[in-house]
Amino acid sequence: MLVKVYGSAVFGVEATTITIEVHMDKGIGYHLVGLPDNAIKESSFRIAAALKNNGYSLPGKRITINMAPADLRKEGSSYDLTLAMGILVGSDQIKAPEIERYIIMGELSLDGSLQPIRGALPIAIKAKEEGYKGFFLPIQNVKEAAIVAGLDVYGVTNLKEIIDFFSGKGTLEPTVIDTRAEFYKSLDFPEHDFSDVRGQESIKRCMEIAAAGGHNIILIGPPGAGKTMLAKRVSSILPPMTLREALETTKIHSVAGKLKEVGLMNQRPFRSPHHTISNVALVGGGSYPQPGEISMAHNGVLFLDELPEFKRDVLEVMRQPLEDREVTISRAKFSITYPSSFMLVASMNPSPSGFFNDPSSPNTTSPHDMQRYMSKISGPLLDRIDIHIEVTPVPFEKLADDRKAESSVEIRKRVTAAREIQTKRFETIENVHYNAQMSSKLIREYCVLDEASKELLKTAMERLNLSARAYDRILKVSRTIADLDHSENIISSHISEAIQYRSLDREGWLG
Known part of the structure; x- marks a missing residue:
């Protein structure tokens, strides 16, 4: 007897339906074909024990199971439930005439209980697209799959429940x-709020500009100046995610198995990997490719604390994703593309001791040590960071001030208004949504300067010895400052403020 049941495989952030064909014949044996990995090959032992502990048995026949398409590699233990149901129906131990209308996924324990799977959301989206009636999966994953409307999603705790369902x-x-309702819940109550930060008004302004234009930013300052505290609050002032962005982000976290039971993500992700991270862990990959930290930060913030402490080759692999906003992982037989449109926030001490050019500090650093320290960060990487800002320690008077600072919600209103201006500006241009994504051609079109602004920029370039790469960055940032001021034209005050945010290009740094 031949029976077909359906599961799904996830490649990148998209799912592909897998047909499980179970054939029973005379003889004894268990043959599993269709490029299964070791976790799937071992499923026979888990299935046999789970069936036995629930009053059923693995039939004493020749069982041939094909996982089609047979040329696509299948991996993971999430096919256990699919295979078990195929065996039960194929051996006439249960009757399930409607089983072909459902996607079934889940990892079995020996007692028949189900363990969570990865990629439940993209599987549910694919099932809805292909017209399946419903989706059976472990109860732990049911919230993320139930996001998909128009598909019956059943959370199952053990094998017996799904057997009883199909048996009536x-x-x-x-x-x-x-x-x-899930999406808009707790949207205006960020975990980290700028109202907690004492002083640092100029840095908050800089963060607001970076968030408004989607600009990458690096904070340079001594230990204890508040760089990490400020960076953790950037995501709280970014514009609220759209429903489309929330689904994109949730899919990536679902594939990586990081969702747990939160359902639809409504807060922008904030990822802060340690400086010992490998390049594979950062950009994604592995024998069975998984999304890396830059994809987990999609539509959110990637924070790299103590940037020069990261291995140089790890930082260099970020250059292409920063430009293209996606990362492609290629293998001999396939390639996978993960989205990685994130805002980079980096921080660093100005020198190995942390107190370069600070006369009050007992730890001094020679210019040679400083140069060697800064050379860990390549010019092409710095070229992709629009804003460089120095962070100074907060004086006692500011720390002791009990007055409440401006909240993230208030700042976000201004950021969102500026982003709306940019969305309208670039609505006819593909893959450009905010100022940081402007090409040289768009900069020339939308960053037109009057004579006074041109003269100011020329003087700054000459006197401060700003590098050539700073020119476009200053124009982009000044365009964002103008948007925050609701100004159609860039004026000299916008240019002068943008010039302040190129610390590493000035004489005395390694620009």
């Missing part, structure tokens, strides 16, 4: 989630 001995209720 029991019922299961599909999980229903109001996606929009």
Whole structure:
């Protein structure tokens, strides 16, 4: 007897439906074909024990199971439940005439209980697209899959529940989630708020500009100046995610198995990897490719603390994703593309001791040591960071001030208004949504300067010895400052403020 049941495989952030064909014949044997990995090959032992502990058995026949398409490599233990249901129906131990209308996924424990799987959301989206009636999966993953409207999503705790459902001995209720209500819940209550930061008004202004234009930013200052505290609050002033962005971000975290039970993500991600991270862990990859930290930060913030402490080759692999806003991982037989449109926030001490050019510090650093320290960061990487700002320690008077600072919600209103101006400006241009994404051609079109502004910029370039790469960055940042001021034209005050944010290009640094 031949029976077909359906599961799904996830490649990148997209799912592909897998047909599990179970054929029973005379003889004894268990043959699993269709490029399964070791975790799937071992499933026979888990399935046999789970069936036995729930009153069923692995039939004493020749069982041939094909996982089609047979030329696509299958991996992971999430096919256990699919295979078990195929064996039960194929051996006539249960009757399930409608089983072909459902996607079934789950890892079995020996007692028949189910363990969570990865990629539940992209699987549910694919099932809806292909017209399946429902999706059975472990109860731990049901919230993320139930985001998809128009698909019956059943959370199952053990094998017996799904057997009873198809046999007509029991019922299961599909999980229903109001996606929009979930999305807007706690949207205006960020965990980290700028109202907690004492002083640093100029740095907050800089962060607001960076968030408004999507600019990458680096903070340079001594230990204890507040660089990490400020960086952790950047995501709280970014514009709220759209429903499309929330689905994109949730899919990536679902594939990586990092969602747990949160359902639809409504807060922009903030990722802060340690400086010992490998290049594969940062950009993604591995024998069975998984998204890296830059993809986990998609539509959010990637914070690299103590930037020069990261290995140089790790930082260099970020150059292409920073430019293209996606990363492609190629293998001999396939390639996978993960989205990676993130805002980079980096921080660093100005020298190995942390107190370069600070006369009050007992730790001094020679210019040679400083040059060697800064050379760990390549010019092409710095070229992709629009804003460089020096962070100075907060004086006692500011720390002791009890007055509440401006909240993230208030700052975000201004940032969102500026982003709306940019969205309208670039609505006819593909893959450009905010100022940081402007090409040289767009800069010439949208960053036109009057004579006074041109003269100011020329003087600054000559007197401060700003590098040539600083020119376009200053124009981009000044365009964002003008948007925050709701000004159609860039004026000299916008240019002068933008010039302040190129610390590493000035004489005395390694620009």
